[in-house]
Amino acid sequence: MACFAIPRIIYVAKKKRLLDRPDNNRKVHTRVIPNLGGIGIFFAYIISSSLFVNPVAFPDWSYMSAATMLLFFAGAKDDLVELSPYKKFLAQALTAAIVVYFAGIRIDSLHGLFGVYDIPAWFGSVFTIVGCVFVTNAFNLIDGIDGLAGSISLLASLVLGCVFFSGSAYSEAILCFSLGGAIGGFLLFNKPPARIFMGDTGSLIIGFTLAVLCVLVVSRVNDAPQNFKVVHSPVGALLLSLAVLFVPLFDTFRVFTVRIMKGHSPFKADRTHLHHYLLDLGFSHGKAVLILIGANLFILAVAYLLQDINAHLAIMTMIIVAFGLFLILFFLRHRKIDPHIKPIRKLIPRREPVS
Numbered sequence: 581m582a583c584f585a586i587p588r589i590i591y592v593a594k595k596k597r598l599l600d601r602p603d604n605n606r607k608v609h610t611r612v613i614p615n616l617g618g619i620g621i622f623f624a625y626i627i628s629s630s631l632f633v634n635p636v637a638f639p640d641w642s643y644m645s646a647a648t649m650l651l652f653f654a655g656a657k658d659d660l661v662e663l664s665p666y667k668k669f670l671a672q673a674l675t676a677a678i679v680v681y682f683a684g685i686r687i688d689s690l691h692g693l694f695g696v697y698d699i700p701a702w703f704g705s706v707f708t709i710v711g712c713v714f715v716t717n718a719f720n721l722i723d724g725i726d727g728l729a730g731s732i733s734l735l736a737s738l739v740l741g742c743v744f745f746s747g748s749a750y751s752e753a754i755l756c757f758s759l760g761g762a763i764g765g766f767l768l769f770n771k772p773p774a775r776i777f778m779g780d781t782g783s784l785i786i787g788f789t790l791a792v793l794c795v796l797v798v799s800r801v802n803d804a805p806q807n808f809k810v811v812h813s814p815v816g817a818l819l820l821s822l823a824v825l826f827v828p829l830f831d832t833f834r835v836f837t838v839r840i841m842k843g844h845s846p847f848k849a850d851r852t853h854l855h856h857y858l859l860d861l862g863f864s865h866g867k868a869v870l871i872l873i874g875a876n877l878f879i880l881a882v883a884y885l886l887q888d889i890n891a892h893l894a895i896m897t898m899i900i901v902a903f904g905l906f907l908i909l910f911f912l913r914h915r916k917i918d919p920h921i922k923p924i925r926k927l928i929p930r931r932e933p934v935s
Contacts, residue, residue: 582624582765590614590769590776598660600777613774615659617766618782622652624762625785629755638751640683644792647675651788655781665847668780669713675788676712680705685795687711691802691814693891712791718828719787721835725855726774726865729828730767731873733786734760736824739880740793743820747808749800752793759789772865794821816887819894823883827854827876830902857909861916875905
């Protein structure tokens with residue numbers, strides 16, 4: 581459905597001059613490009629889900645769709661006339677609160693992860709809202725090069741869909757596959773060189789929906805772990821949920837931390853994301869996407885293989901892999917920017933042979 585809608589959106593956006601213009605600073609594109617792809621993603625996802633989700637089996641769909649629609653209007657306004665970061669943050673918190681309060685979708689336990697089991701309902705609600713807002717912003721911030729946010733979210737949608745399907749949670753699986761189908765149709769026109777961007781409309785909707793689906797998969801596995809084939813326990817579901825979102829989560833947490841330590845707003849735009857590092861090293865948009873998708877796939881494999889062995893070892897391995905990738909990119913980029921830096925082996929004085 582999205583692949584039919586996107587060309588029409590491109591045509592209308594160009595005719596009405598609703599375009600994203602390069603600023604020669606943070607933005608990496610050099611052409612004026614429509615940024616309303618999220619409209620096509622939203623309607624393809626909502627229509628497909630509404631047609632096939634069973635409201636009896638999944639009554640919370642009405643709250644999810646209402647919250648998503650609210651976020652759609654916030655994202656569309658930001659793409660068209662710009663919305664302040666604080667108003668966007670408020671819209672994200674409100675949509676998450678709708679799902680948590682009315683649908684009861686929240687994290688009630690960490691199932692022994694970090695030694696934590698059941699948590700109070702109020703704390704679980706706050707934790708879930710904060711988590712949803714963080715994931716939503718993570719996908720908003722990682723949408724910096726052609727095909728990256730779409731590819732990572734497509735991977736996450738398909739993985740979560742397979743997990744739900746393996747546990748006979750068909751309505752939840754339909755949500756995942758509907759979102760994945762909408763993103764796949766959009767990617768046909770967002771692959772390098774992109775003809776359209778998803779804009780805040782797309783990234784906010786995708787991030788929010790994936791965050792809620794990750795909370796849902798933990799809840800469903802907790803209710804009937806014996807029904808699921810891909811994950812074998814609630815801890816395994818937590819690990820897999822973390823793994824599918826790990827690249828955007830790690831990148832956003834790292835960037836936010838660095839900005840705050842420098843005394844800047846965490847929302848201040850810069851060129852310190854992983855994809856910026858890859859571009860500065862000379863990689864094309866397509867190769868940068870493949871590298872980050874490969875890292876995400878490796879982290880997914882770690883979570884899947886270690887879910888029944890040691891959850892803490894799995895999380896530690898994910899963090900080591902992510903930091904390892906970042907440090908490699910950091911030093912390579914630093915050396916390319918300042919070619920006068922000598923390799924470590926040249927900084928060590930050579931010992932003269934004893935005559």
